Amino acid sequence: MAGVSYVKASRVYPGNPPVRAVDQLDLEVNDGEFLVLVGPSGSGKSTALRMLAGLEDVDEGAIHIGGNDVTHTPPKGRDIAMVFQSYALYPHMTVGENMGFALKLRRVPKETIKAKVAEAAKMLDLTPYLDRKPKALSGGQRQRVAMGRAIVREPAVFLMDEPLSNLDAKLRVETRANIAALQARLGTTTIYVTHDQVEAQTMGHRVAVLKDGLLQQCDTPRNLYERPANSFVAGFIGSPAMNLKTVALTSEGAVLDGLTVPLPRSVVAGHDAKTITFGVRPESLRLTGGDEVGMKLTVDLVEELGADAYVYGSVDIGGTAERFIVRTDGRTPPSIGSTVNVTLRDDNEVHLFHPESGARLETTKAPTA
Amino acid sequence: MVATTTGAAAEHRRPGPRGGTERRGRVRRFLDRYWYAYALVLPVVVVVGGLVILPLAQGVFFTFTNINEGNIANPVLGREADYDVVGLANYLNVLSGDPAYGSFWGVLLRTLVWSGICVAFHYGIGLGLALLLNRPMRFRTLYRILLILPWAVPAFVSAFAWRYLFNADYGLINWLLGSVGLPTPVWLGQSPVAMVAVIIVNVWLGVPFMMVALLGGLQSIPGDLYEAAEIDGATPWQRFTQITLPGLRPVSSTVILLGVIWTFNMFPVIYLITGQNPHTRILITYAFERFFSGATRDYAIASTYGVLILSVLLVFAGVYLRALRSQEAD
Ligand SMILES: Nc1ncnc2c1ncn2[C@@H]1O[C@H](COP(=O)(O)OP(=O)(O)OP(=O)(O)O)[C@@H](O)[C@H]1O
Ligand SMILES: [Mg+2]
Numbered sequence: 001m002a003g004v005s006y007v008k009a010s011r012v013y014p015g016n017p018p019v020r021a022v023d024q025l026d027l028e029v030n031d032g033e034f035l036v037l038v039g040p041s042g043s044g045k046s047t048a049l050r051m052l053a054g055l056e057d058v059d060e061g062a063i064h065i066g067g068n069d070v071t072h073t074p075p076k077g078r079d080i081a082m083v084f085q086s087y088a089l090y091p092h093m094t095v096g097e098n099m100g101f102a103l104k105l106r107r108v109p110k111e112t113i114k115a116k117v118a119e120a121a122k123m124l125d126l127t128p129y130l131d132r133k134p135k136a137l138s139g140g141q142r143q144r145v146a147m148g149r150a151i152v153r154e155p156a157v158f159l160m161d162e163p164l165s166n167l168d169a170k171l172r173v174e175t176r177a178n179i180a181a182l183q184a185r186l187g188t189t190t191i192y193v194t195h196d197q198v199e200a201q202t203m204g205h206r207v208a209v210l211k212d213g214l215l216q217q218c219d220t221p222r223n224l225y226e227r228p229a230n231s232f233v234a235g236f237i238g239s240p241a242m243n244l245k246t247v248a249l250t251s252e253g254a255v256l257d258g259l260t261v262p263l264p265r266s267v268v269a270g271h272d273a274k275t276i277t278f279g280v281r282p283e284s285l286r287l288t289g290g291d292e293v294g295m296k297l298t299v300d301l302v303e304e305l306g307a308d309a310y311v312y313g314s315v316d317i318g319g320t321a322e323r324f325i326v327r328t329d330g331r332t333p334p335s336i337g338s339t340v341n342v343t344l345r346d347d348n349e350v351h352l353f354h355p356e357s358g359a360r361l362e363t364t365k366a367p368t369a
Numbered sequence: 370m371v372a373t374t375t376g377a378a379a380e381h382r383r384p385g386p387r388g389g390t391e392r393r394g395r396v397r398r399f400l401d402r403y404w405y406a407y408a409l410v411l412p413v414v415v416v417v418g419g420l421v422i423l424p425l426a427q428g429v430f431f432t433f434t435n436i437n438e439g440n441i442a443n444p445v446l447g448r449e450a451d452y453d454v455v456g457l458a459n460y461l462n463v464l465s466g467d468p469a470y471g472s473f474w475g476v477l478l479r480t481l482v483w484s485g486i487c488v489a490f491h492y493g494i495g496l497g498l499a500l501l502l503n504r505p506m507r508f509r510t511l512y513r514i515l516l517i518l519p520w521a522v523p524a525f526v527s528a529f530a531w532r533y534l535f536n537a538d539y540g541l542i543n544w545l546l547g548s549v550g551l552p553t554p555v556w557l558g559q560s561p562v563a564m565v566a567v568i569i570v571n572v573w574l575g576v577p578f579m580m581v582a583l584l585g586g587l588q589s590i591p592g593d594l595y596e597a598a599e600i601d602g603a604t605p606w607q608r609f610t611q612i613t614l615p616g617l618r619p620v621s622s623t624v625i626l627l628g629v630i631w632t633f634n635m636f637p638v639i640y641l642i643t644g645q646n647p648h649t650r651i652l653i654t655y656a657f658e659r660f661f662s663g664a665t666r667d668y669a670i671a672s673t674y675g676v677l678i679l680s681v682l683l684v685f686a687g688v689y690l691r692a693l694r695s696q697e698a699d
Contacts, residue, residue, distance in 0.1 A: 053596075053600060054599075054600075055596050055599070055600075074599070075596075075599045075600045076599065076600070076602045076603075080600065081600065082596075082597070082600050084593050084596070084597060086591065086593055088591065088593040088594050088596065088597040090594060090597075090598075090611070090612070090615075091615075091616075092615040092616075092618070101598075101601050101611075102601035102602055105601060105602045105603055105607060106602060149597075149601075153601075
């Protein structure tokens with residue numbers, strides 16, 4: 001068991017200009033924690049993970065595992081186990097041999113290996129397949145073998161790089177829960193890479209959001225959702241995405257079509273620009289009758305999900321059509337092409353960001369503990 | 370497409386209730402469905418039959434006769450064929466190991482040693498070079514092309530170049546050996562040294578093929594297997610034995626089989642470098658000597674050698690493939 005920390009760690013690929021795949025990453029992972037690294041494609045998640053595994057050089061800064069500086073330690077000496085996206089199972093070995101390989105290399109007695117492999121296989125429902133070769137397994141079974149190979153090692157840290165991306169949607173949801181449960185049971189520090197923010201939000205104790213090699217925010221899923229540190233995180237976390245618009249700012253507040261949202265004095269006073277980036281989640285908007293003040297939304301598409309429906313439409317703001325998404329009751333959705341009146345559920349459920357830097361501007365609402 | 374539609378049409382014609390009719394119906398249906406495929410392979414069957422099967426059958430027939438230059442039909446002299454069928458006499462003579470019939474067992478042993486040594490060096494050096502060339506470095510493509518070059522040069526050109534290199538008095542090799550004070554043997558004389566010389570040349574010729582094949586094999590091993598093994602704690606040597614060698618197995622088994630067959634029958638290198646030399650004689654060169662030289666050109670014994678070579682290789686390939694398959698199964 002061990003905590004992990006990145007200390008201003010960077011990976012710079014030589015080139016012209018050099019690619020800063022991971023840029024001055026500062027991240028502290030506690031012992032036993034499940035941390036998810038999430039971000040769009042090319043944001044440096046895999047690189048960050050591989051730096052920790054020792055498969056990628058650390059060009060600046062340092063990496064610590066369990067308090068030891070391992071920046072220049074080869075993978076072998078780091079006491080980590082990794083689950084690859086491709087699983088990387090040894091094709092010529094049986095499932096049992098795959099899982100016991102690391103122990104065999106460490107000259108653990110055969111009987112002990114057998115017992116540990118059997119135990120892990122039982123945990124992962126792999127017992128009937130121990131004598132098969134990986135090519136005779138389904139995708140889901142291979143995924144479990146890859147997990148098993150990591151578990152048998154009893155490492156200080158698990159590293160997983162998109163381990164679910166080769167599974168179908170249903171199996172992915174199921175395996176997601178299994179991995180989280182397994183981690184809770186073993187209590188091993190785990191760093192998990194994914195590009196899927198739903199996966200991140202449902203699995204992680206904390207989630208670190210990366211973009212272009214830069215850490216945007218690292219917090220609990222709830223805080224990430226409720227208090228995104230900048231407009232990128234606000235747009236990235238949550239599905240469907242938050243409505244984020246840069247709108248005119250007057251002394252009354254932010255101007256959205258017919259609706260002017262009053263903003264906290266603290267924000268308006270401290271902000272001297274004429275515009276502001278205004279964010280509101282689909283569930284913080286509602287359809288209203290014509291007599292209330294609101295925005296006129298022309299409905300383009302309705303996504304019915306049973307209990308809820310998401311209304312996709314456009315609002316004319318300052319002469320340009322802006323897309324908005326509104327969550328509404330699934331039983332009475334508006335028809336496509338109609339125009340509906342939309343207003344905020346609560347003036348406090350808005351997120352405000354600096355129009356240029358994207359940084360969050362604090363609203364009066366107290367942060368959730 | 371054509372085959373499918375006709376097949377579907379044939380499906381409607383129910384075969385009759387009785388066995389005979391049914392079988393005829395099945396043959397008919399089979400032809401109906403697959404005539405197109407047979408029409409396509411027919412030309413190949415004819416050509417292969419004409420060029421391979423017929424001469425082979427004729428060769429096998431000669432082994433049971435006493436045919437030679439003196440009794441074969443000769444239209445120029447207006448002579449009829451008057452050779453006789455002699456049963457198994459040729460095989461008995463050859464397999465007795467009689468020097469008059471080429472000391473079969475001794476030559477077979479030399480052929481096996483020659484094949485074994487050559488293929489071992491081909492594989493070993495080819496693998497070494499492939500491993501070197503598989504790592505990132507500058508001018509990698511250039512090196513690869515240079516190393517493939519010996520393969521692209523026609524065998525007789527390299528053979529003559531090597532003969533000059535091996536020349537006892539003026540050759541580069543002896544000049545180099547002499548200049549560092551090593552003995553300078555007569556390489557291509559009537560002594561076992563000649564065998565060393567032909568092995569060197571054949572190794573030089575055969576390495577590029579192995580290298581290219583194994584390089585392809587190396588590139589087909591996924592890189593993340595090495596990373597997984599590294600994390601599992603494997604040393605570079607363990608990664609080589611546990612990942613590289615098993616990953617190369619399908620390629621290795623094929624190229625070793627091919628290599629043995631080719632080397633076993635590697636006529637041009639030996640013949641062009643040393644000519645008729647009892648110290649470098651292998652089965653195929655002896656068959657050639659017997660066929661094209663000697664007082665009477667002995668076609669029957671030459672054919673017997675040919676059939677025996679084929680049999681040895683067939684047995685070898687059969688045993689080898691079976692061993693591979695049983696290894697794969699477990
Ligand atoms: N060998 C390399 N040389 C140069 N640049 C590289 C190299 N490997 C990766 N990069 C760059 O580093 C950046 C981060 O790559 P990385 O693989 O970490 O992304 P990722 O977040 O894992 O993306 P994905 O979700 O697509 O897997 C990318 O912009 C990529 O182009
Ligand atoms: Mg990646």
